Amino acid sequence: MLTVAVPEGETTPDIFVLDMRKVPWDGSAGVTLTAEWDGQGMAATQSHAMLFEDFPAVRIAWPGQLPHIQEATAGLTQCCFTAVIAGVAEVALDTAREQVARRRDGLRAYERLEWARAELEGWLIKQAYEGMLRAMEEGRDSRLRSVQAKTAIAELAESVLQRICRVIGGGTFSRSSPFGYWFEDVRALGFLRPPLGLAYDQLFTV
Numbered sequence: 001m002l003t004v005a006v007p008e009g010e011t012t013p014d015i016f017v018l019d020m021r022k023v024p025w026d027g028s029a030g031v032t033l034t035a036e037w038d039g040q041g042m043a044a045t046q047s048h049a050m051l052f053e054d055f056p057a058v059r060i061a062w063p064g065q066l067p068h069i070q071e072a073t074a075g076l077t078q079c080c081f082t083a084v085i086a087g088v089a090e091v092a093l094d095t096a097r098e099q100v101a102r103r104r105d106g107l108r109a110y111e112r113l114e115w116a117r118a119e120l121e122g123w124l125i126k127q128a129y130e131g132m133l134r135a136m137e138e139g140r141d142s143r144l145r146s147v148q149a150k151t152a153i154a155e156l157a158e159s160v161l162q163r164i165c166r167v168i169g170g171g172t173f174s175r176s177s178p179f180g181y182w183f184e185d186v187r188a189l190g191f192l193r194p195p196l197g198l199a200y201d202q203l204f205t206v
Contacts, residue, residue, distance in 0.1 A: 007059075085188070154189040
């Protein structure tokens with residue numbers, strides 16, 4: 001496990017490695033699972049809490065280089081997180097498409113409009129992610145493009161799932177339906193690496 005922390009007596013954060021292999025989570029080895037994932041939200045990205053007490057953490061072998069590492073790897077990290085959400089949105093659209101096809105003739109005008117917009121936004125997600133990958137491969141404005149794409153996809157994916165839920169109906173939020181879980185999954189991207197507030201700060205300053 002990798003984490004960023006400010007060591008005691010210092011003022012700047014650094015990267016630390018925690019070896020979690022075969023470590024029990026019951027507190028006996030300094031690691032306690034304080035809030036396990038309970039099925040509510042972020043199934044694909046997890047949502048739990050851990051408490052560490054007297055557990056060894058090894059500083060990265062290149063101390064003091066966190067800003068440079070973040071600068072060099074930010075695009076890759078954003079690509080990885082965004083790929084998960086783009087994949088969830090794609091699967092959600094494929095699954096919804098089967099249901100919409102069965103009742104296509106009975107859709108109301110509003111439902112048809114929402115579905116057309118969901119399809120359009122799904123297409124835009126693919127284009128944004130492809131552009132994100134191209135920027136990383138070419139190395140041109142990769143930091144800016146990765147933030148732009150990640151932010152755009154975060155908002156588009158949430159919109160896509162919301163539209164799907166409107167078209168499919170209230171049953172999408174039952175425990176037997178995957179759409180409610182997927183909706184929480186894609187919303188998570190707006191809160192992660194960087195959260196939307198920081199993302200827009202970066203878009204303004206980069």
